[in-house]
Amino acid sequence: MTDAPRTQRTLVLVKPDGVRRGLAGEVLRRIEAKGYTLVAVELRQADEALLTEHYAEHAGKPFLPPLVQMMASGPVLAIVAEGHRVIEGFRSLAGATDPTLAQPGTIRGDLARDWGRPVIENLVHGSDSPQSAAREIALWFPAL
Ligand code: DAT
Ligand code: MG
Numbered sequence: 839m840t841d842a843p844r845t846q847r848t849l850v851l852v853k854p855d856g857v858r859r860g861l862a863g864e865v866l867r868r869i870e871a872k873g874y875t876l877v878a879v880e881l882r883q884a885d886e887a888l889l890t891e892h893y894a895e896h897a898g899k900p901f902l903p904p905l906v907q908m909m910a911s912g913p914v915l916a917i918v919a920e921g922h923r924v925i926e927g928f929r930s931l932a933g934a935t936d937p938t939l940a941q942p943g944t945i946r947g948d949l950a951r952d953w954g955r956p957v958i959e960n961l962v963h964g965s966d967s968p969q970s971a972a973r974e975i976a977l978w979f980p981a982l
Contacts, residue, residue: 846922851915852961855959855961857912857915872927874919888978908955916978931964932944937952946962
């Protein structure tokens with residue numbers, strides 16, 4: 839099974855909370871089980887500069903400093919996945935940002951919860967548009 843030629847790529851991150859809890863493999867499993875292709879997979883310790891750039895859209899928001907701190911608290915599994923409509927497809931697999939409200943059946947709905955900390959810990963990041971995906975893939979995997 840292969841995709842039509844004009845396919846799409848997205849950046850997925852298993853955040854440090856997911857890696858710490860041993861859920862990196864479960865996220866990869868769900869991406870593969872859905873039928874998307876893995877293009878790159880790398881365990882990485884991100885620094886503040888990369889994370890501030892990654893979350894540039896959230897500059898000035900009160901949750902940005904704790905978010906960057908949490909994202910730098912341990913390694914992340916950085917993934918590029920490919921397939922027709924994979925950007926919205928992975929967002930759908932991930933579920934809503936707030937893990938308390940994320941639907942059961944989604945990664946966040948099944949596996950994440952709100953711990954009452956300053957930043958929401960919700961296991962995964964997924965690019966939210968073709969523009970974000972291109973920017974984020976260039977940032978995390980400049981060789982691609
Ligand atoms: P998403 O990761 O669903 O694209 P986002 O881009 O709006 O969500 O926010 C990035 C991350 O920041 C999100 O995954 C969890 C955290 N976050 C978002 N809104 C928050 C808030 N109001 N308080 C605390 N953390 C928040
Ligand atoms: Mg986002």
